Amino acid sequence: MTGLTVSPSLKNDCPENGAFARYDSVLESIDQGYFETDLDGGLTFFNNSFKKLFDYPEDRMTGFNIRDLTDNYNWKKISAVFKTVYDTGNPNKGFVWEYVRKDGAIRHIGSSISLLLDGSGKPAGFRGIARDISERKKEEDQHAQKRKLEAIGRLAAGIAHEINTPTQYVGDNTQFLKDAFHDLIPLFDKCVELLDAVKQGRASDRLIEDVEKAVKQADLDYLREEIPPAIEQSLEGLERISRIVQAMKEFSHPGTAQKIPTDINRAIKNTITISRNEWKYVADIETDFDENLPHIPCLPGEFNQAVLNMIINGAHSIADVIDKESGEKGKILISTEKAGDEVVIRIGDTGKGIPEMIRPMIFEPFFTTKGAGKGTGQGLAITHAVIVHKLGGSIRFETETGKGAVFIIHLPVSDPHETAPE
Secondary structure, three states, X not given: OEOEOOOHHHHHHOOOHHHHHHHHHHHHHOOOEEEEEEXXXXXXXXXXXXXXXXXXXXXXXXXXXXXXXXXHHHHHHHHHHHXXXXXXXXXXXXXXXXXEOOOOOXXXXXXXXXXXXXXXXXXXXXXXXXXXXXXXXXXXXXXXXXXXXXXXXXXXXXXXXXXXXXXXXXXXXXXXXXHHHHHHHHHXXXXXXXXXXXXXXXXXXXXXXXXXXXXXXXXXXXXXXXXXXXXXXXXXXXXXXXXXXXXXXXXXXXXXXXXXXXXXXXXXXXXHHHOHHHHOOOEEEEEEOOOOOOOEEEOHHXXXXXXXXXXXXXXXXXXXXXXXXXXXXXXXXXXXEEEOOEEEEEEEEOOOXXXXXXXXXXXXXXXXXXXOOOOOOOHHXXXXXXXXXXXXXXXXXXXXXXXXXXXXXXXXXXXXXXXXXX
C-alpha cells in the first residue's frame, strides 16, 4: 500500500482513471480516517488519515485485520456491529470503540460503518469512517461526572431528610418518655413509702392522701394511653432508619469489573427506599415482584443507578401533569417476572408520556425536554448503556401521550458473554 490502495469497490465506483484520481485526492484531503475491510475484518484499503490515527508504519498495517488494532472485548463489540450491518444492510453511525496505540495510550475511536458491495451488488466487506474522539469523550466524561456528583449531592440531601424525619420523632418520643419518667419518680417514692408503712402496720391517712396526690400529679391515665404508642413509634422509626442505612449500603455496592449473582428484587427495593424523597411528594410506588426470580449475573452498582434514573424520570414526568395544590399523586408501577431465559422488569408511570416526535431520541446522550438546569439528558442514556452494553440485555418502551409510559427491560438469566467449556 502507498497511502491509498485501490480496492475493487472503488474501481467500480470510479471506472475512469480521472474519476478515480479525483476520488483519491478527496480521500487524502479529509482529516478523517477512511477504511475498507473484507467480510472478516481484514483491511483492504485505507487513507493516510486512517494510518496516522493508529500511529503505525504503513508496512506494519499492510495486511492488518481490525482485530489487530484493539483487544478482545472491543473486537467483540466491533464484530457485533459488523454482523448487524451485514444482516440488515443498514449503516451503523456513531459507534465508539477503544484501541491501544503502540505507545500504550488508550484512545477512543468514533466510527460509522456501512456495507461494501461488489460490482454485482453482493456484500463484499465493510467501509467506514474513523476519527479520534478521545478529547471529546474526556470532556463528556468530565461533564457526566460533574452531573453525577450533583445528582449524588441531591440524593444525599434527600436521604438525609428521610433519615431526619424518623430521627426527629424518635427524639421527641424519647424526650416525652424522659419527662414521663421524671413525673413518675415522686409517685414511685410515695408508693415505696406506703408499702413500708403497711408492712410496719402504721399506714396513715395522710400518707394515703400523699399517694393519691402523687397519682393525680403523674396523670397516670394519660401516661397509660401515650407511653405505649410512643415506644412503638420509636421502634418503628429506628427500624426505618436501619432499613435506609442498609439500603444505602447495598445500593452503593462498590463497582466490580465482573458480574456477580444479584437479587434483582432486593436491588430494586433498596433503590426505592433511598430515592423516596425524590418521588413521595408526587407519586405512590406499587410493586409486583416475582418472588421466585433467580439471582442473575449483574453489576449491582450499575444496575442500581439505572433503576434510580428511571424512577426519578418517572417522578419528574408525573410532576409535570399533577395538580400539586390538590394533593393529587400519580403512580409508579414496578414489576419483575421470569420469562424463559430472561428476567423482565417493567417500570411504568402515569405521567405525560413520550411525545411521538422525540421517541427516537430519548436514549441519546444529553437529549432532554426539561428546561435549563432541570435535566442533563444523561439518565436514560446511562440506563441504556448499562442495560444493553454492560449487562447484555435490552430496553424498550411503550407509551401513549398524556397517559404515561412503561419501560421494559430484559436481562439474561445467564451471562451471554460466558462461553461454554469445550
